[in-house]
Amino acid sequence: MRETLGDTLLQETILVVDDDQGLMDLLRDFFVTEGYQVAVATTGDEALVSYQQVHPDLILMDIHMPSMDGLAACQALRDLVDGEQIPIVLMTGFNDLHWMARAFEVGATDYITKPFELPLLLQRVRRSLRIWQAERELRESQRLLSTLMSHLPGMAYRGKPTMQRTMTFLSQGAVNLTGYLPAELVGPGAQPYGDLVHAEDRAAMWQSIQEAMASRQPFQATYRLRTAEGSEKCGWEQGQGVFAATGECLALEGFVVDITERKQHEEALQQSVEEYRQLFEAAHDAILIILPINGRIIAANSRASAMYGVPQTRLLEMTLQDVSYPQGPGTRLDDAPGLHLEIIRRPGQDDELLVEVSQVPISYEGQPAILRISRDITERQQALQRVAQAERLAAVGRLAATLAHEINNPLQAIQSHLDLILDFPITPEEKESSLLLIRREIERLGQGSRRILNLARPATDPPQAVWLDIIVGQALRLLRQQIEEAQAQVNVALRPVSPVLADPDALTQVCLNLILNTLEALPPHGQLDLDLSSEDSYVYLRCTTHGQSIPLHHLPHLFKPFFSTKGKGTGLGLYISHELITQYGGTLTAQNLPEGSGVTFTVCLPALEALQDPNND
Incomplete structure (x- = not known):
């Protein structure tokens, strides 16, 4: 058989050894014509030298030669490290059993007597080459299989189909798995593999094997093993039966893997999951896990069931919108972590709960989710x-x-x-x-x-034309010392605007109240923006702080009398300011900046010309 390298056919080489020059030339020319490469030698000594130089695929050698004959040369070739497998065909003119026996004794592959027909010789040579090639491929397959078996992270086996699991073959992986050498577990009198299986697991293992054999299906089994050192491991096995044509199960073949470490990880994970479940259920706060894409509730603890007044199983059929009523601007499910307030109205109950809600994005069972924790602060x-x-x-x-x-x-x-x-x-x-x-x-x-x-009773002086830019300037001059003490950065943008109809002292008091309130809320070196502008016959004065926002639940009460979050004062300043601005046909409002970055107080008053326009209602 000829090998190929890419698309190139590699010619096989024959070494012809004979002291008959005429026959040697004939054989050389013949095999060259048949497509072989040919090397020649006339003695056994030359044959040894030529073999190591040429590395032929087959040797065709005469027995009777001077110096070293063919038998001695054949023996010497077989003694070489790489000469054990080379096909050697011996030729002789003696056709008797003695010479044939001697030829095979020294390691000849085949034997042919002279004279011979060249076509017959060609067939014998080809047959020898095919056998040698098949043996070489078999040896390579065996080597590859042995290499694979020795590097597998487990144990390959073949054994008898009995509960004792007597093995007839084990790979080298048996050492790492069981602590026993393969020879200690293979053959009669050896330690049965079944005895290594934990006594509590043997029956279940054998039952799974029997069920698979009955249906001629592969089987899987997980069981504990006792090793040679006395330790315990967990093995996972997959195998199948080998059946005769009659249906009899002749053997079991398969593979066993050590999954001890994986089993330990699984048990640790299960314990962690159980601990998480207990903490989840025992939490004093209501906990929901929500899908951000549609707001569907996918997990809820018992406290959430009590807070929302809905059984846990029913909660898992609902969305967040079914149970949540934001107090103030709503919060998106994918917002950054933070606190906000919501009102809960429970089915069949008249009372409302005020809850403080925090939420954070998490990964839950392999998908993005929102962990939402709600705390009842109604009593607080x-x-x-x-x-x-x-x-x-x-x-x-x-x-x-x-x-x-x-x-x-x-x-x-x-x-x-x-x-x-x-x-x-x-x-x-x-x-x-x-x-x-x-x-x-x-x-x-x-x-x-x-x-x-004067903080509790609106002024009664008659209104007059007032320029708000002058009022703001006076207020800033009066509060210069407070601004310096607060280390505030004040940015003033006073655009030309129309006058408004009001009492100047009242508006001065309003400006003082607003600026003082914002200064008290600013951190050191904080920023205060005063912006005066007009739009659609109205004059707007906006006082903006860049610091903390006002809690949502405080906004509805800012302009009520005696309401204060500062821990000092009477809580009348914003109330009186609101009343004064309302008295002159305007509004005073407060609005948080986006993402809790500050507050804007806005004074809105009708421009004087709008009040004097007879066409303006």
Whole structure:
């Protein structure tokens, strides 16, 4: 058989060894004509040298030669490391059993007697080459199989189809799997493989094998193994039966892999999952896991069931929109982690729960999800409201005490002079003097009361044309010291605008209140923007802080009397400012900047020309 290298046919080489020059030339020419390469030698010694130089595919050699004959040369060739398998065909003129026996004894592949027909010789040579090529391919297959078997991460086997699992072949992987050499587990009298299987697992293993053999299907089994060192491993086996034509199972063949480490990982993962499930269920907060693509709830703990008033199984059929009512602007499911408030209305109940919600993106069972944790803060919020109410009452008490203090002194003077006029004889001049003093004390009483109550009572002075840019400038000058103490960066953009109809003192008070409020909310070196502009017959003054936003649940209460989040003051400033702006036909609003980056207070007042236009309703 001729080998190929790419598309090139590789010629096989024949070494012809004979001391008959005429026969040697004849054979050389014949085999060259048949497509072979031919090398020649005339003695056994020359044959050994030529073999190591040429490395032929077959040797055709005469037995009877001078010096070293063919038998001795054949023996010497077989003794070479790489000469054991080379086909050697011996030729002789003696046709008797003695020479044939001697030829095969020294390692000849074939034997042919002279004279011979060349076509017959050609067939014998070709046959020898085919056999040699087949043997070489078989040896290579065996080598490859041995290499593969020795490097497999497990044990390949062939054994008897019995519960004892007596093995007839094991790969080298048996050492790593069981601690036994293959020879210790193969053959009669060896340690049966079935005895290595844990006693509690043998019956189940054998049952799975029997069921597979009955249907002539491959089988799989997982079981524990006791190793030679006495340790325990977990093995996973896959195999199948080898059946005779009669249907009898002759053997079992398959493969066993050590899955001890994988089993340990699986058990650790299962334990971790169980611990997570227990924490998930025991959590005091309501926990939902939600698909962001459609808001469907895919996991819920028992606390979520109690909070939303829906059984857990029913929750898993619902979406977030079915149970959530955002308080203020809604939050997208894919928003960055953060807190916001929501109101929960439970089926069949009149009360509402105020919950604080946080959420974070996670991966759940191989898909993107949102972990959503809700905490009921209803009672906490109610407690805070009770505290705030108590603070408001305390503020009213402080205001009343201050007012009483301011009123008491003038009233005392008024009472004294009235007693003097009514109960004592005094001159007209003394009476006039007392009356003038009473008048001054009454005026002082009124001024003191107005100073204290001007935050709780809108001004009554007649409105006039007011330029807001002048008012803002005056307020900034009055608050210069506070701005410096706050280390604030104030950016002012005062565009030319129309005047508005209002009381200048009232608008000054509004500007002072707004700027003071924003300064108190700024961090050190914070930024405050004042922007004055006009649009659609309205004048807008926007006061923007770049810092913290106002909590959503505080926004609806900002302009209520006595509401304050600063822990100081009466909580009347924004309320009175709102009332003053409303009195002059305008609005005062507050709005958080996107992503919690600050707050904008906006004063909106109608422009003076819009009020004077008779066509403007």
